[in-house]
Amino acid sequence: MGGQLKSLINRIGLVSAVVLGLFLTSILVVLYTGSVNKETIKSLQQVSSAQADNVELRQGIASFHRQLLAREALAGSGEVIELSDDERKDLAEEVQGFRDKAGRVRETLDRGPDGSLDMGPVDQLLAGWHSILGVARADGIHDAHPAETSQPPMILVTPGSAQALQPLVDQSFSVIDRQSFRLQRASVALNEDINQTVSRTSRGIQVIFVLSLIIVLAAGVPLVRHIRRSLTQLTGGTRQWRDGDLAYRIPELGGDELGLLAREFNGMAGKLEKMLEEVRAASRRADEANQAKSSFLANMSHELRTPLNAIIGYSEMYLEEIEDDPEAAGGEFKDDIRKVHSAGQHLLSLINDVLDISKVEAGKMTLFIEPVNILDLIGETVDTIRPMLEEKSNTLKINHQLESPEIEADVTKVRQVLLNLLSNACKFTENGEITVEGRQYHSRGRTIQSIAVIDTGIGMTEEQQARIFQAFTQADSSTTRSYGGTGLGLTICKGFSELMGGDLTVESSPGSGSRFTFYFPLVSGSGEQILQLGSEGVTEESEGEGIRVLIIDDDPTALDLTRRVLVRQGFRVITAQSGRQGLETARKELPDVIILDVLMPGMDGWQVMAELGSDERTQHIPVVMQSMLHERELGIKRGAADYLTKPVAKERLTGAVRALLPEKPAGNLLLVDEREESLETAESVLGDRQAEIIRTDDLDHARQLVKAGKVGLIVIGQHSQSEEIADFMEEMQCSAESGRVTILLLNLSDAGDEEFAARINSYLRRQSARRSSKAANGVTPKSD
Amino acid sequence: MNTLLLVEDNEMNRDMLSRRLRRKGFQVEIAVDGQEGLDMTRSLLPDLVLLDMSLPVMDGWSVARELRREEQTASIPVIALTAHAMQGDREKALEAGCDDYDIKPVDFKRLLGKIQALLDGTKEG
Numbered sequence: 089m090g091g092q093l094k095s096l097i098n099r100i101g102l103v104s105a106v107v108l109g110l111f112l113t114s115i116l117v118v119l120y121t122g123s124v125n126k127e128t129i130k131s132l133q134q135v136s137s138a139q140a141d142n143v144e145l146r147q148g149i150a151s152f153h154r155q156l157l158a159r160e161a162l163a164g165s166g167e168v169i170e171l172s173d174d175e176r177k178d179l180a181e182e183v184q185g186f187r188d189k190a191g192r193v194r195e196t197l198d199r200g201p202d203g204s205l206d207m208g209p210v211d212q213l214l215a216g217w218h219s220i221l222g223v224a225r226a227d228g229i230h231d232a233h234p235a236e237t238s239q240p241p242m243i244l245v246t247p248g249s250a251q252a253l254q255p256l257v258d259q260s261f262s263v264i265d266r267q268s269f270r271l272q273r274a275s276v277a278l279n280e281d282i283n284q285t286v287s288r289t290s291r292g293i294q295v296i297f298v299l300s301l302i303i304v305l306a307a308g309v310p311l312v313r314h315i316r317r318s319l320t321q322l323t324g325g326t327r328q329w330r331d332g333d334l335a336y337r338i339p340e341l342g343g344d345e346l347g348l349l350a351r352e353f354n355g356m357a358g359k360l361e362k363m364l365e366e367v368r369a370a371s372r373r374a375d376e377a378n379q380a381k382s383s384f385l386a387n388m389s390h391e392l393r394t395p396l397n398a399i400i401g402y403s404e405m406y407l408e409e410i411e412d413d414p415e416a417a418g419g420e421f422k423d424d425i426r427k428v429h430s431a432g433q434h435l436l437s438l439i440n441d442v443l444d445i446s447k448v449e450a451g452k453m454t455l456f457i458e459p460v461n462i463l464d465l466i467g468e469t470v471d472t473i474r475p476m477l478e479e480k481s482n483t484l485k486i487n488h489q490l491e492s493p494e495i496e497a498d499v500t501k502v503r504q505v506l507l508n509l510l511s512n513a514c515k516f517t518e519n520g521e522i523t524v525e526g527r528q529y530h531s532r533g534r535t536i537q538s539i540a541v542i543d544t545g546i547g548m549t550e551e552q553q554a555r556i557f558q559a560f561t562q563a564d565s566s567t568t569r570s571y572g573g574t575g576l577g578l579t580i581c582k583g584f585s586e587l588m589g590g591d592l593t594v595e596s597s598p599g600s601g602s603r604f605t606f607y608f609p610l611v612s613g614s615g616e617q618i619l620q621l622g623s624e625g626v627t628e629e630s631e632g633e634g635i636r637v638l639i640i641d642d643d644p645t646a647l648d649l650t651r652r653v654l655v656r657q658g659f660r661v662i663t664a665q666s667g668r669q670g671l672e673t674a675r676k677e678l679p680d681v682i683i684l685d686v687l688m689p690g691m692d693g694w695q696v697m698a699e700l701g702s703d704e705r706t707q708h709i710p711v712v713m714q715s716m717l718h719e720r721e722l723g724i725k726r727g728a729a730d731y732l733t734k735p736v737a738k739e740r741l742t743g744a745v746r747a748l749l750p751e752k753p754a755g756n757l758l759l760v761d762e763r764e765e766s767l768e769t770a771e772s773v774l775g776d777r778q779a780e781i782i783r784t785d786d787l788d789h790a791r792q793l794v795k796a797g798k799v800g801l802i803v804i805g806q807h808s809q810s811e812e813i814a815d816f817m818e819e820m821q822c823s824a825e826s827g828r829v830t831i832l833l834l835n836l837s838d839a840g841d842e843e844f845a846a847r848i849n850s851y852l853r854r855q856s857a858r859r860s861s862k863a864a865n866g867v868t869p870k871s872d
Numbered sequence: 873m874n875t876l877l878l879v880e881d882n883e884m885n886r887d888m889l890s891r892r893l894r895r896k897g898f899q900v901e902i903a904v905d906g907q908e909g910l911d912m913t914r915s916l917l918p919d920l921v922l923l924d925m926s927l928p929v930m931d932g933w934s935v936a937r938e939l940r941r942e943e944q945t946a947s948i949p950v951i952a953l954t955a956h957a958m959q960g961d962r963e964k965a966l967e968a969g970c971d972d973y974d975i976k977p978v979d980f981k982r983l984l985g986k987i988q989a990l991l992d993g994t995k996e997g
Contacts, residue, residue: 394882397977401888404980408895436977456963687967716933716964 096315096344103307107300114296121289125282131199132278138196139271141189146264148186149213152179153257156220156250176221183217190214193267200274205266209259216253318346325353334361378449385446389439396436403429441576448583454644455498455587456689462502462537463493466524469506476514477522482543488526495537495610501584502539502608505592508577509541509604517545517601528610536590538607548596556594557582581606636660637745638677640670640696641685641714646734650683650714650741657742667691671699674706681748683741686715686723694726701727710748759783760790760813761805770803787816794820802831874991875899877918879909879935880953881927885976889922892980898987906930910938913945920990924976925954925965933968940969949990953978 190210197204318341325338337354341347403425410422447453470477470484477484506524513522525540548556556578578592585592590608637659641647644665651661662677664670668691674682682700686693693713700706710729714736723731730744759770762785770781782799784790793799802820804813820831876898880886890900901916903909906927913921921939925932932952939945952965952973965973972986 393977397882398884398888400977401885401892401980405888405892405895408892412895687964689963717937717968 096311096346099307099311099344103303103311106303110296110300110303114293117289117292117296121285124285128278128281128285132275132282134196135200135271135275135278138193139268139275142193142264142268142271145186145189145193145210146261146268148182148189149210149257149260149264152182152186152217153250153253156217156253160250180218180221183214183221186210187214193271197267197270197274200270201277202270202273205263205270207263209256209263213253213256213260216256220250220253314342314344315346318342318350322346322350322353325350325357329357329360334364382446382449385442389443389446392439393436396432396439400429400432400436403432438576441580444580445576445583448580448587453583453587454642455501457496457498458689459494459496460499460502461493462490462495462497462526462539463488465499465503466506466526466539469503469510470524472507473510473514476511480514480518482514482517482519483521485521485523486526487523489528490526491528491535497537497608497610498588501588505581505584505606506539506541508581509606512577512604513541513543513545513602517543520544520601535610536607537610538605540603540605542601542603544601547598547601548594549598553594553596557592635681635745636662636677636679637681637683638662638664638670638674638679639683640664640667640673640688640693641683642666642688643685646685650736653738653741654745657745659745667693667696671696674700674709675703678705679709681745682709682711683745684711684713684728686713686717686719697726697728712744712748756780756782756793756799756801758790758793758799758802759805760785760787760802760816763805766805787812790816791819804831873897873899874919875901875916876920876922876987877901877903877909877912877916878922879903879906879912879927879932880922880924881905882924885924889978896984906932906935910935913939913948914942917944918948920987921948921950922987923950923952923970925952925961933964936965936968936970949993951983951986951990 190207194204194207321338321341325336328336334357336357338350341350406418406425407422407429409416410419410425444453466486466488470486510522510524521544523540523542525538525542527538527540529536529538558579582592585606585608588608590606592604592606594602594604596602637654639647639650639654639661641650641663642665647663647665651663654661662673662679664673667688670682670684671691673679684693684696688696691699693715697711697713700709700711711727712730712732713723713728714732714734715723716734720731720733729748732740732744757770757780759766759781761767761783767781767783770783782793784793790802794802804817817831876893878886878890878893878900880889880902881904886902886904890902893900901912901918903912907929909921909923909927910930912918923932923935927935932954936950936952939948939950949971950969952962952968952970953976954961954965954973962973971990974983974986
């Protein structure tokens with residue numbers, strides 16, 4: 089088996105899983121980056137606020153120091169400055185504020201990369217200021233709230249104490265400035281962090297995207313291409329099968345599901361092909377058996393007739409003699425002889441029926457349509473049946489509703505059906521009434537003639553009705569004994585009515601009589617409508633671009649024989665079973681040769697010949713007439729290319745057809761070349777050989793000529809559309825392989841006249857050699 | 873008395889038909905193959921020819937065509953007799969120049985009717 093990766097579904101699944109994994113990874117990356125950045129931004133905010141604190145601290149210290157100096161200066165001038173409690177408290181709070189700010193800055197710096205600085209000078213300064221303000225707390229961290237102590241109003245007694253703190257102030261500034269610098273650096277570092285994280289993330293996502301793209305392209309594109317190719321092959325295969333080529337096999341598609349499907353399809357086609365072959369063989373065997381049966385029956389009945397002829401004839405004769413002279417010798421055997429005679433008659437009708445039924449079943453029965461007055465036909469039939477009618481004391485009535493009694497029908501068969509129905513009615517009715525109803529009506533654009541025979545006799549049960557049309561069946565097998573008959577009559581009638589495109593139906597119930605209705609469509613036109621059971625009028629076979637021969641013959645056996653001979657010789661055969669149909673087919677199909685039977689009902693061969701000759705499209709088509717009659721001179725005089733007397737020998741037939749075909753080999757030369765001078769070259773090379781040179785640069789025209797079989801040799805010279813020429817040559821190659829045409833490719837400008845001449849001459853030599861060997865094998869070439 | 877020429881190769885049929893026709897008052901001459909039938913028609917010029925179609929030497933269709941071709945025999949009525957009763961035989965016989973046709977085994981009464989009709993026709997004509 090192909091392994092896991094061979095499976096289409098597994099491959100698609102794997103690719104999807106990988107792409108999905110990459111997608112999830114990218115989501116994780118984005119989430120991680122977000123959380124990292126959040127931390128960094130928080131630090132950045134802290135650094136910024138520490139920066140602000142630092143700046144405020146510096147400004148605060150500067151302004152506080154200036155304030156103290158100013159107060160000292162005032163004190164120096166002898167003025168006593170008293171600080172109220174409130175003022176002192178404010179100042180102390182201000183100092184406390186400085187301390188807080190310094191603390192926050194230190195904390196921030198501690199967390200930063202560089203760590204904090206020694207804040208000693210700032211602490212000392214703040215402690216100094218506390219002591220000045222009388223809040224002597226060396227550590228300076230805790231400020232005793234001045235408001236809580238009830239100290240006397242303070243006097244700055246020691247001028248210069250603030251001044252003394254000047255160096256500390258300066259040192260503090262320097263510390264603060266350095267702190268500011270560190271904070272700046274921390275801020276820059278954090279910003280960089282953020283940028284780096286963001287760029288790393290986006291790069292990661294880009295990588296994932298590109299990776300996905302590569303995977304999808306690398307795995308998906310071949311996959312899609314493979315699927316598309318496989319589906320094309322599969323549909324192509326099914327189309328081939330649909331069109332009947334069951335031998336077609338889908339090429340190997342690989343080990344995946346589609347490959348498996350193709351293999352299964354191939355297996356199925358193989359099975360179908362085999363089954364079809366079996367069915368065909370079976371049907372062929374059945375056909376052959378049926379054919380054998382029919383011809384056996386036909387021969388049999390013919391052979392039986394001859395002795396029967398003597399039995400009936402002699403007994404009849406004897407009876408006549410006895411009637412003429414009752415005293416004649418052997419007169420006492422009159423009744424016995426009558427029995428022999430009637431048994432002979434019965435046997436004859438049986439044989440006739442068997443012959444009819446075998447012909448109907450073998451599809452050998454043809455219709456001969458001629459004009460008839462249906463009322464006369466009914467009257468005539470009733471007259472025939474009258475003795476039977478009177479024998480059983482039946483009365484007869486004829487009703488009719490006819491648009492026109494003048495119709496066209498196969499008189500013999502209509503009469504036979506009618507006679508059969510009437511004699512049945514008489515047989516099964518006593519002291520009753522028999523009605524014949526003739527009607528005409530329209531249905532689906534056709535005129536239908538119906539004739540019903542209605543009796544008041546014994547009738548039939550439904551079960552009996554279902555069986556009466558089957559061969560050798562009567563409503564009851566005991567019927568045969570009491571009523572006689574072969575049991576084939578209704579089967580034949582049904583067959584005849586179906587042959588005419590109609591039907592025979594029955595309505596009946598026991599005790600109340602039966603109604604048989606026989607109907608058939610009336611044929612419009614003038615009697616050339618020939619139908620044959622089980623086959624269509626015009627058939628065409630042996631596909632391909634061969635020589636097309638149209639055979640027109642009303643006799644299906646002769647038609648089939650001629651067709652077989654020609655098909656075996658590789659001709660493409662079209663057949664038509666009447667003159668009118670043949671003429672239409674000839675106009676539509678424009679065959680290469682027509683084989684025309686002379687004796688045909690309706691439009692006969694002479695009429696067809698005249699019509700073909702008067703039509704521009706068909707007058708050039710050679711016609712081979714064939715007939716039982718020896719009227720060769722007449723045929724040739726009326727324009728037949730050949731006249732064969734039936735029965736025609738196979739060799740004579742194919743020889744006659746071949747002789748009429750265009751002389752292809754030395755015949756027409758198709759020059760596919762754009763230049764005028766090529767024609768001159770070709771003409772000079774061919775000289776006075778019987779060849780027509782057709783020069784064309786229109787390739788479609790060239791194709792038509794080749795298809796019509798008008799060309800034996802194609803010479804391809806200079807032509808600008810080299811791609812089209814290549815296509816053309818490829819197409820023509822098929823024709824060349826089947827020997828219909830020969831292709832010579834030469835560039836005239838390069839090759840020159842001499843090579844052109846040499847190659848054409850060698851081709852012509854080969855052709856004439858082939859023809860003479862054909863002639864030696866008994867195929868007559870055209871003798872000009 | 874009308875003279876009929878019966879061209880028939882089968883001995884029994886010939887015997888039977890000729891006897892029955894003679895009993896009906898015809899003078900019946902016999903030929904046993906197509907060529908003989910043709911020759912006898914030319915020499916005897918009978919009032920009517922009963923012509924079997926499947927004959928040795930020369931078949932009935934050819935005989936009929938020959939008879940029609942020759943001036944002196946062209947007007948002699950010919951009834952074709954065929955055992956085949958195949959579709960198209962009637963048409964072929966009529967095409968060959970026969971005036972009527974009947975199927976074997978013959979329905980003697982019907983045949984008599986046809987003979988009489990043709991003889992009456994020629995008399996009138």
